[in-house]
Amino acid sequence: MKITTIIYLVLFSIVGAYAQTEKSVEGNVDNLPVREYTLTLREEQVNKAGKPVMGMTVNGQIPGPTLDFNEGEYVIIYVKNEMSVESSIHWHGMLLPNFYDGVPYLSTPPIEPGKTLKYEFAIKQNGTYWYHSHTMLQEQSGVFGSIVIQPKEKTLDYDMEQVLVLSDWTNEKPRDVMRFLKRGTEWYNIRKGTATPLNQVIARGALGAQVDFWRQRMESADIADIYYPAFLINGKENVEYPEFKPGEKIRLRIIDGSASTSFWMAFGGPDPLLVSADGKDVVPVKRNKTFIAVAETYDFIVTIPENGKLEFKIMAQDGSGSATAYLGQGPIVAAPDVSRPDKIAMMQQMAKMKMKMGAPALKFRPGKDERYQMKEKWGMQMDDNMQMEGMKEMDMGMMNED
Ligand SMILES: [Cu+2]
Known part of the structure; x- marks a missing residue:
């Protein structure tokens, strides 16, 4: 390995570790109305195509529940990982602080088995979005669901x-x-x-x-x-x-x-x-x-x-x-x-x-x-x-x- 490569690697790992611990969030500083959800991830048997197999569910279902928000709210989402493997949730298309983007080892720490991660961010947009696991192939197994944000004015x-x-x-x-x-x-x-x-x-x-x-x-x-x-x-x-x-x-x-x-x-x-x-x-x-x-x-x-x-x-x-x-x-x-x-x-x-x-x-x-x-x-x-x-x-x- 060339010395420059080693220097780059060391630099990247420092920056990476920093990004994962620094939340870059001040919390609900604008006193926005708060909405809370809990998403529980589980491994359980499901039958989607003719035979029971192990799937990964969000609140017991595939797809997971719809998260309904209003533009201008502050949301707190607890993601409880009751699976035997680590997990993550990425909020696809959402504008939010990098720490809560939910890409494990890059922006957010992975959610270890038995642990809960609290996500919180202000809703600064409206429209149709979705969430999914960003860990291994868990999205194929069922860890995904919809996000609906109502605009301030219809x-x-x-x-x-x-x-x-x-x-x-x-x-x-x-x-x-x-x-x-x-x-x-x-x-x-x-x-x-x-x-x-x-x-x-x-x-x-x-x-x-x-x-x-x-x-x-x-x-x-x-x-x-x-x-x-x-x-x-x-x-x-x-x-x-x-x-x-x-x-x-x-x-x-x-x-x-x-x-x-x-x-x-x-x-x-x-x-x-x-x-x-x-x-x-x-x-x-x-x-x-x-x-x-x-x-x-x-x-x-x-x-x-x-x-x-x-x-x-x-x-x-x-x-x-x-x-x-x-x-x-x-x-x-x-x-x-x-x-x-x-x-x-x-x-x-x-x-x-x-x-x-x-x-x-x-x-x-x-x-x-x-x-x-x-x-x-x-x-x-x-x-x-x-x-x-x-x-x-x-x-x-x-x-x-x-
Ligand atoms: Cu995505």
């Missing part, structure tokens, strides 16, 4: 609201999933029916593209790596909210709390209105099929139809599964179809761009600029025309938009 027009937390569930131990991924087999793709069989590849004239993929040690085209036996909305594959009445406008607060799945969302009923993204209000836009990536949040205002219950449907990006929520009562007012992605077409497009996998990481050598050389050797080869065409076709491969 500017949007709706009658009721409903949180919809999307997630993916595996019956395997998340650590085993990780180990399996590192082996690089296609078993998951075959099991979830998204592998691209060679006879189809040949029939579509895509063998060249396939060989190109293999040469670069990429598996055949697929979008997601993990097989999930279930995708969930608020912890269920099918969930009903019959309490909503025809004509009511409902603000849906949608959060993708998955470990690795992005979804296409689609709504039944008239003109869903997208009003907010990642907690921030946007210029409202009428929009139906919408893509939501891991950890994103979107708010839509929908109107409960007169003639039945509104279907809200999510489909995993790779087409391997879906989940549904119904709002209202009566016959189903179906969401528009989301077609499965055409992965062979996507593979052909990627091959045309001469994509090369396995470029080495740039070394830190300030005196020597290798960027252009690297780009020449490893970059995608696209002329402007192809770029446009390629992107258009890839879009079509992903989904047939309205």
Whole structure:
């Protein structure tokens, strides 16, 4: 080890230790109204996809409870770790003192088994957010939930609201999933029916593209790596909210709390209105099929139809599964179809761009600029025309938009 490296390491560990002990908080100095929550983390048996397995719950449920706040409050949250392993909670998207950000060993000490950590901070924003464990793979096991913050003044027009937390569930131990991924087999793709069989590849004239993929040690085209036996909305594959009445406008607060799945969302009923993204209000836009990536949040205002219950449907990006929520009562007012992605077409497009996998990481050598050389050797080869065409076709491969 070089002496400079050692100096850096020592410096970083001092700064790191300092950041974890210094709370940089004065407490509730502005005498804001206080709201308190307790979140208790436990290991217990849950059945989310056909068989009981060990999961990690927040207050006995997956997802955990919604934390309701008003902008301008001061919140105190006790996180009790009753699990046999250390844990943490990170408040995703929240503006708060670094000490309470909840990233163990970086901003906040881990919560040891049997211990409680008191988080406290002022609420300086409004919108839809979420929280999740930032320790190992605990988020995949169930340690996540929603945060809803009401604004000081309500500017949007709706009658009721409903949180919809999307997630993916595996019956395997998340650590085993990780180990399996590192082996690089296609078993998951075959099991979830998204592998691209060679006879189809040949029939579509895509063998060249396939060989190109293999040469670069990429598996055949697929979008997601993990097989999930279930995708969930608020912890269920099918969930009903019959309490909503025809004509009511409902603000849906949608959060993708998955470990690795992005979804296409689609709504039944008239003109869903997208009003907010990642907690921030946007210029409202009428929009139906919408893509939501891991950890994103979107708010839509929908109107409960007169003639039945509104279907809200999510489909995993790779087409391997879906989940549904119904709002209202009566016959189903179906969401528009989301077609499965055409992965062979996507593979052909990627091959045309001469994509090369396995470029080495740039070394830190300030005196020597290798960027252009690297780009020449490893970059995608696209002329402007192809770029446009390629992107258009890839879009079509992903989904047939309205
Ligand atoms: Cu996060």
